[in-house]
Amino acid sequence: MRPNEKFEQNGRNGEHIITNGFCMPSLIMKKRDGGKLSRHEIEYFIRHVVKGNVQDGQLGAMLMAMFIRGLDDAETASLTRAMTHSGDVLKWPKEWKGSIVDKHSTGGVGDKVSLVLAPALAACGVKVPMVSGRGLGHTGGTLDKLESIPGFNVSLSHDDMLKVLEDVGCCIVGQTSNLVPADKILYATRDVTSTTECIGLITSSIISKKVAESLDSLVLDVKFGQGAFSDTEEMARQLATRMVKAGNRSGVKTEALLTDMNSPLGYMIGNALEVAESIDCLHGKGPKDLTELVKQLGGRLLASANKAPSLEKAFSMIDKTLHDGTAIAKFADMMKAQGVNADVADKLCAKDADVFEILPKSEHTTELKAKTSGYVHGIDAMKCAVVSGKLGAGRTKAGEAISPDVGLTLSVQIGDKIEEGSTWVTVHHNGELPIVLFEKISGAIDIKPDIKQTTGKVLGVITENISEQ
Ligand code: URA
Numbered sequence: 001m002r003p004n005e006k007f008e009q010n011g012r013n014g015e016h017i018i019t020n021g022f023c024m025p026s027l028i029m030k031k032r033d034g035g036k037l038s039r040h041e042i043e044y045f046i047r048h049v050v051k052g053n054v055q056d057g058q059l060g061a062m063l064m065a066m067f068i069r070g071l072d073d074a075e076t077a078s079l080t081r082a083m084t085h086s087g088d089v090l091k092w093p094k095e096w097k098g099s100i101v102d103k104h105s106t107g108g109v110g111d112k113v114s115l116v117l118a119p120a121l122a123a124c125g126v127k128v129p130m131v132s133g134r135g136l137g138h139t140g141g142t143l144d145k146l147e148s149i150p151g152f153n154v155s156l157s158h159d160d161m162l163k164v165l166e167d168v169g170c171c172i173v174g175q176t177s178n179l180v181p182a183d184k185i186l187y188a189t190r191d192v193t194s195t196t197e198c199i200g201l202i203t204s205s206i207i208s209k210k211v212a213e214s215l216d217s218l219v220l221d222v223k224f225g226q227g228a229f230s231d232t233e234e235m236a237r238q239l240a241t242r243m244v245k246a247g248n249r250s251g252v253k254t255e256a257l258l259t260d261m262n263s264p265l266g267y268m269i270g271n272a273l274e275v276a277e278s279i280d281c282l283h284g285k286g287p288k289d290l291t292e293l294v295k296q297l298g299g300r301l302l303a304s305a306n307k308a309p310s311l312e313k314a315f316s317m318i319d320k321t322l323h324d325g326t327a328i329a330k331f332a333d334m335m336k337a338q339g340v341n342a343d344v345a346d347k348l349c350a351k352d353a354d355v356f357e358i359l360p361k362s363e364h365t366t367e368l369k370a371k372t373s374g375y376v377h378g379i380d381a382m383k384c385a386v387v388s389g390k391l392g393a394g395r396t397k398a399g400e401a402i403s404p405d406v407g408l409t410l411s412v413q414i415g416d417k418i419e420e421g422s423t424w425v426t427v428h429h430n431g432e433l434p435i436v437l438f439e440k441i442s443g444a445i446d447i448k449p450d451i452k453q454t455t456g457k458v459l460g461v462i463t464e465n466i467s468e469q
Pocket of ligand 1 (some may be wrong): 201202203205206
């Protein structure tokens, strides 16, 4: 044993652990008292978390110390790096170097961007190994949406992913069990110790999973507003800045867009409904806000991967795939490669298909009418999310079943003119629509007599190139 090594009796089963001069209580004390943890201390912490050597109380105490004292840029970068290497790191053929791209969204209501973006990017020749999540909250996540397509398989091994990327160029899959195992442990404890809302912990959780995909370029969609994780643009800006720095320091070219989530994205909210709207968008007939966001996020990735001579050209390359049939063809190919019967995939992607001949449809629909004429000043994204969730589109506990067929279809967006008595939203439900939900959704629209000026959803861009420290 070297002189500075100690025995520490803190294993879960009471076993002794040899440490390199650190011990958990002293690391917790250092952070508790406002000290900065070094890269080696953070690596030590994560290594022992994954080995199961850190007691529940110690983990909770460290997370609370990190939450209260905060993590600076260097600590966040060290934590991100240690978490990334806590499990498998995906490996790709060297010929793909420079072309491996992905996006992460902090989550929003009606956010179906991934379903459109991955095929559009693949149609431009880059590789998109999109590792996505299930929704925990009011609305389903990307995987839940895709699973409303009969046969869609989100559980691919690394070899399966390689094949799909080789053949198609994009895949959308769930996290494999050994990708960033440290995050699974930390996240579960953060959830039960009120330590989730910490910028350093959120950043390392999100960025480590993306770095473990071995990406060359990453774009982040950081949303703010009623239906988002960050209430204000300022909070979103802080989170985006930290994530951009952590991504770049981890060797992934990272940029972020700040986007408005006060009203839903597009017109459709709900799992199968959002697949239907994504298919429209892939045919070049999507809502303006969704199409614009896909262009902006995809264009930034193409430019970052040096696939376009300018940002403007990159935006138009993405737009072209949505109008020339190449993005929808990639979506069909991705579905087939991920388990969907070829006839079903072709039918879903046929021009002017009735996609609800294939996608699940709710038993009932109820239309709500505008009580006054005027202009739409607001559609409360949070109220839409809560109602969709209560109808069964989301889950409150991991592993809970969701209903693929329920949700909302809006007939208007902010700025639109609306006449009294016309339908502004259709609720898709199974069984009777409870009166509380009817009342809640009725209160989601704000109609005023004066014209409402609108801005697009994208309200800022965060880019920062930081060299490795
Ligand atoms: N999503 C994640 O993956 N981690 C967080 O901490 C928050 C959102």
